[in-house]
Amino acid sequence: xxxxxxxxxxxxxxxxxxxxxxxxxxxxxxxxxxxxxxxxxxxxxxxxxxxxxxxxxxxxxxxxxxxxxxxxxxxxxxxxxxxxxxxxxxxxxxxxxxxxxxxxxxxxxxxxxxxxxxxxxxxxxxxxxxxxxxxxxxxxxxxxxxxxxxxxxxxxxxxxxxxxxxxxxxxxxxxxxxxxxxxxxxxxxxxxxxxxxxxxxxxxxxxxxxxxxxxxxxxxxxxxxxxxxxxxxxxxxxxxxxxxxxxxxxxxxxxxxxxxxxxxxxxxxxxxxxxxxxxxxxxxxxxxxxxxxxxxxxxxxxxxxxxxxxxxxxxxxxxxxxxxxxxxxxxxxxxxxxxxxxxxxxxxxxxxxxxxxxxxxxxxxxxxxxxxxxxxxxxxxxxxxxxxxxxxxxxxxxxxxxxxxxxxxxxxxxxxxxxxxxxxxxxxxxxxxxxxxxxxxxxxxxxxxxxxxxxxxxxxxxxxxxxxxxxxxxxxxx
Amino acid sequence: xxxxxxxxxxxxxxxxxxxxxxxxxxxxxxxxxxxxxxxxxxxxxxxxxxxxxxxxxxxxxxxxxxxxxxxxxxxxxxxxxxxxxxxxxxxxxxxxxxxxxxxxxxxxxxxxxxxxxxxxxxxxxxxxxxxxxxxxxxxxxxxxxxxxxxxxxxxxxxxxxxxxxxxxxxxxxxxxxxxxxxxxxxxxxxxxxxxxxxxxxxxxxxxxxxxxxxxxxxxxxxxxxxxxxxxxxxxxxxxxxxxxxxxxxxxxxxxxxxxxxxxxxxxxxxxxxxxxxxxxxxxxxxxxxxxxxxxxxxxxxxxxxxxxxxxxxxxxxxxxxxxxxxxxxxxxxxxxxxxxxxxxxxxxxxxxxxxxxxxxxxxxxxxxxxxxxxxxxxxxxxxxxxxxxxxxxxxxxxxxxxxxxxxxxxxxxxxxxxxxxxxxxxxxxxxxxxxxxxxxxxxxxxxxxxxxxxxxxxxxxxxxxxxxxxxxxxxxxx
Numbered sequence: 001x002x003x004x005x006x007x008x009x010x011x012x013x014x015x016x017x018x019x020x021x022x023x024x025x026x027x028x029x030x031x032x033x034x035x036x037x038x039x040x041x042x043x044x045x046x047x048x049x050x051x052x053x054x055x056x057x058x059x060x061x062x063x064x065x066x067x068x069x070x071x072x073x074x075x076x077x078x079x080x081x082x083x084x085x086x087x088x089x090x091x092x093x094x095x096x097x098x099x100x101x102x103x104x105x106x107x108x109x110x111x112x113x114x115x116x117x118x119x120x121x122x123x124x125x126x127x128x129x130x131x132x133x134x135x136x137x138x139x140x141x142x143x144x145x146x147x148x149x150x151x152x153x154x155x156x157x158x159x160x161x162x163x164x165x166x167x168x169x170x171x172x173x174x175x176x177x178x179x180x181x182x183x184x185x186x187x188x189x190x191x192x193x194x195x196x197x198x199x200x201x202x203x204x205x206x207x208x209x210x211x212x213x214x215x216x217x218x219x220x221x222x223x224x225x226x227x228x229x230x231x232x233x234x235x236x237x238x239x240x241x242x243x244x245x246x247x248x249x250x251x252x253x254x255x256x257x258x259x260x261x262x263x264x265x266x267x268x269x270x271x272x273x274x275x276x277x278x279x280x281x282x283x284x285x286x287x288x289x290x291x292x293x294x295x296x297x298x299x300x301x302x303x304x305x306x307x308x309x310x311x312x313x314x315x316x317x318x319x320x321x322x323x324x325x326x327x328x329x330x331x332x333x334x335x336x337x338x339x340x341x342x343x344x345x346x347x348x349x350x351x352x353x354x355x356x357x358x359x360x361x362x363x364x365x366x367x368x369x370x371x372x373x374x375x376x377x378x379x380x381x382x383x384x385x386x387x388x389x390x391x392x393x394x395x396x397x398x399x400x401x402x403x404x405x406x407x408x409x410x411x412x413x414x415x416x417x418x419x420x421x422x423x424x425x426x427x428x429x430x431x432x433x434x435x436x437x438x439x440x441x442x443x444x445x446x447x448x449x450x451x452x453x454x455x456x457x458x459x460x461x462x463x464x465x466x467x468x469x470x471x472x473x474x475x476x477x478x
Numbered sequence: 479x480x481x482x483x484x485x486x487x488x489x490x491x492x493x494x495x496x497x498x499x500x501x502x503x504x505x506x507x508x509x510x511x512x513x514x515x516x517x518x519x520x521x522x523x524x525x526x527x528x529x530x531x532x533x534x535x536x537x538x539x540x541x542x543x544x545x546x547x548x549x550x551x552x553x554x555x556x557x558x559x560x561x562x563x564x565x566x567x568x569x570x571x572x573x574x575x576x577x578x579x580x581x582x583x584x585x586x587x588x589x590x591x592x593x594x595x596x597x598x599x600x601x602x603x604x605x606x607x608x609x610x611x612x613x614x615x616x617x618x619x620x621x622x623x624x625x626x627x628x629x630x631x632x633x634x635x636x637x638x639x640x641x642x643x644x645x646x647x648x649x650x651x652x653x654x655x656x657x658x659x660x661x662x663x664x665x666x667x668x669x670x671x672x673x674x675x676x677x678x679x680x681x682x683x684x685x686x687x688x689x690x691x692x693x694x695x696x697x698x699x700x701x702x703x704x705x706x707x708x709x710x711x712x713x714x715x716x717x718x719x720x721x722x723x724x725x726x727x728x729x730x731x732x733x734x735x736x737x738x739x740x741x742x743x744x745x746x747x748x749x750x751x752x753x754x755x756x757x758x759x760x761x762x763x764x765x766x767x768x769x770x771x772x773x774x775x776x777x778x779x780x781x782x783x784x785x786x787x788x789x790x791x792x793x794x795x796x797x798x799x800x801x802x803x804x805x806x807x808x809x810x811x812x813x814x815x816x817x818x819x820x821x822x823x824x825x826x827x828x829x830x831x832x833x834x835x836x837x838x839x840x841x842x843x844x845x846x847x848x849x850x851x852x853x854x855x856x857x858x859x860x861x862x863x864x865x866x867x868x869x870x871x872x873x874x875x876x877x878x879x880x881x882x883x884x885x886x887x888x889x890x891x892x893x894x895x896x897x898x899x900x901x902x903x904x905x906x907x908x909x910x911x912x913x914x915x916x917x918x919x920x921x922x923x924x925x926x927x928x929x930x931x932x933x934x935x936x937x938x939x940x941x942x943x944x945x946x947x948x949x950x951x952x953x954x955x956x
Contacts, residue, residue: 324800341788393944442814
């Protein structure tokens with residue numbers, strides 16, 4: 001585990017400890033030995049060069065985002081005006097249009113931000129409507145004072161069924177409540193700079209929509225947290241987006257370091273080796289902090305949607321390492337049994353926090369009970385860190401590979417650093433697996449069936465195909 | 479997929495559709511053919527008899543809980559008194575002491591229950607403190623008016639480090655705020671009827687603790703939702719626990735049905751066959767309802783902690799099928815790519831809802847945009863159901879096995895029925911895999927290391943073992 005002296009360095013935002021994935025700790029059949037680490041190093045050297053070359057050609061615009069201060073200042077300016085006018089900021093978006101804002105908001109605003117009284121909160125509440133469940137969407141809308149609510153409509157194509165359904169419902173509600181002319185004052189489009197339905201609506205609709213922020217071409221949803229997709233709502237609720245980008249910049253700069261001291265490369269390379277040669281088919285991302293729980297949701301999309309691909313350069317079997325979300329210490333009482341004793345197909349990545357932002361001390365009570373006395377006088381944060389360390393060690397003794405990403409604190413800088421590092425690791429992993437980490441062809445078929453079932457013009461064939469192939473043997477309906 | 483005519487029957491609480499795991503739909507290499515289904519049937523016939531025999535011997539007390547109306551009435555009585563006195567009900571519990579209450583609360587109370595004004599809500603808020611994160615626990619405590627708060631301290635042994643730390647902190651806070659004598663009026667122990675630390679504290683402590691509810695011996699945390707562990711807090715926040723038990727009773731009665739019309743048996747048997755012979759090493763539980771999202775958290779513990787076991791009757795490799803949580807439609811934009819194209823090791827179980835409790839209609843706007851026009855006039859619930867069906871079908875066409883559990887509605891009866899069915903399926907799975915579904919030996923080692931690191935008396939050796947074995951090669955700390 002990480003020693004105080006090493007990770008305590010405040011200037012070090014994030015530490016990766018991978019001792020527990022080595023053959024030395026978990027054995028040669030489960031862990032990586034010297035030869036494998038050497039092979040990994042060669043692959044990574046190549047992948048790093050390839051990344052930097054492609055980046056220079058403009059193929060990875062996400063990697064340039066942290067250096068573009070313009071969007072961040074624009075978002076801050078909009079927020080400075082907005083915070084006076086609005087009580088609620090609502091993101092209408094799904095997948096990559098929601099997960100980044102959700103993750104950073106949970107990490108950096110107080111966990112009770114939305115229930116704080118106006119004067120303490122100082123910034124609008126944030127609501128992220130990332131599903132079309134009629135029950136939760138109704139509850140959300142019923143809780144809003146529309147006059148004081150601002151909606152971010154986030155969709156690159158403007159054709160996302162879920163987001164656009166929400167947008168249509170909201171538009172009608174705003175019109176009924178505030179009049180047609182006012183609708184546009186409560187809506188900001190975050191979309192492609194030129195293409196797509198939202199741009200068409202700006203060109204012509206009864207509502208004179210005019211406000212939009214652009215998602216740079218070439219930046220897909222799961223890499224968009226540092227575009228307006230993330231920055232606009234985050235600035236509006238009081239996140240220091242400048243510091244967030246500063247952290248991301250540091251990660252991007254650190255990506256030029258030599259392989260064996262490069263966290264993004266090592267995270268990608270170690271997992272790729274474990275996946276390819278040691279049956280590490282799942283990667284459990286397990287933050288030991290409630291504030292980081294949604295970072296593992298965000299990571300789950302990033303990793304799974306980027307790497308879960310049928311088409312590989314070498315024609316090999318389907319790629320992908322299944323990222324699984326867990327939260328410590330909670331899931332020690334729920335998932336750990338499986339990780340310790342179940343199928344040996346998992347790598348656990350602990351996401352630790354060296355110093356929590358609150359200090360809650362366990363008082364000296366019930367000293368005559370040995371099951372309680374040892375807790376007295378300790379901080380909850382100490383207990384949480386010891387549980388993480390004890391769990392990592394128990395897994396290692398059971399020869400279950402695990403690694404630790406340790407944040408010095410949870411701050412805009414560390415979160416920015418962490419997210420950028422994981423995005424870089426994802427792209428590098430794509431090149432190690434020989435897949436395109438930027439596409440998601442597998443989601444189209446389900447959408448087309450849905451269009452068919454919804455009766456969308458031009459998709460009659462999909463409806464016919466659905467009906468024709470429908471197997472509904474009543475014996476298998478129980 | 480399930481046809482309206484079949485599942486529309488209001489008397490049918492839950493339907494299992496397993497057409498899409500058959501060889502006929504997904505091919506013989508991925509799906510189950512006639513021979514495999516026949517073999518399954520034989521195993522299940524045996525497992526059912528064995529379960530009923532063991533139940534008659536009192537080995538599965540969880541299966542008798544739905545028939546015991548006493549605890550439910552006691553909890554309702556306590557709630558009738560409590561709702562007048564308290565604004566907040568707080569569960570101090572982790573793992574099985576928290577997940578059941580969380581799941582049922584989210585399913586059956588309005589999604590904004592906790593933020594409703596007192597007069598509309600009518601019952602206390604529910605807070606579940608299932609982690610020791612100092613940041614979230616501080617925020618929770620700061621938001622409470624202790625005079626109007628009631629704490630459930632839930633731990634069978636009374637030695638759960640996380641829960642007892644919280645309890646010690648809360649005790650001190652209550653004493654400081656309300657005086658020593660009042661502490662006991664705000665605390666209810668839910669614990670073993672005789673053994674454990676909480677009983678010792680009732681026998682002797684400066685606080686005269688006297689109120690407790692029993693967890694029946696032989697009912698472990700993950701099977702305890704229908705004991706006081708779940709029922710007490712749930713009744714307090716307005717859940718109709720009598721109807722919940724009625725649903726569970728119906729499931730228990732249905733468990734006596736013949737194998738091929740027995741949902742619990744089939745859910746266990748199909749997954750066991752797919753796991754054992756078709757590489758179905760993961761089971762994605764994917765509710766299409768925000769209200770059921772926490773049911774998949776609850777299921778994740780139930781399935782993983784019960785079945786993820788090293789010790790098998792036949793000496794085979796480690797057992798377990800990794801339950802993964804997802805939520806539709808949201809995760810179609812996050813996880814579906816992996817499920818469609820990634821490693822062919824997953825079974826997706828859709829958890830659908832035929833009729834949602836809210837009806838939100840998409841208005842007729844923007845009719846000149848074909849990407850939007852087809853949405854007009856539809857309900858969000860229709861779209862959500864079509865997305866579920868389209869996704870199930872797309873997976874099936876890609877030869878990815880999937881099944882659907884369809885609730886007619888989300889109600890106390892259907893939720894009770896669903897949870898009892900899944901608990902029964904878990905026990906049956908234990909016997910199919912040849913593991914003990916009721917123990918969790920794998921979590922002990924991590925606890926012992928934690929005790930050692932915390933300096934608990936008697937665990938000095940664990941501290942020494944930790945230090946001695948610590949691999950912390952600085953080259954692997956990046």
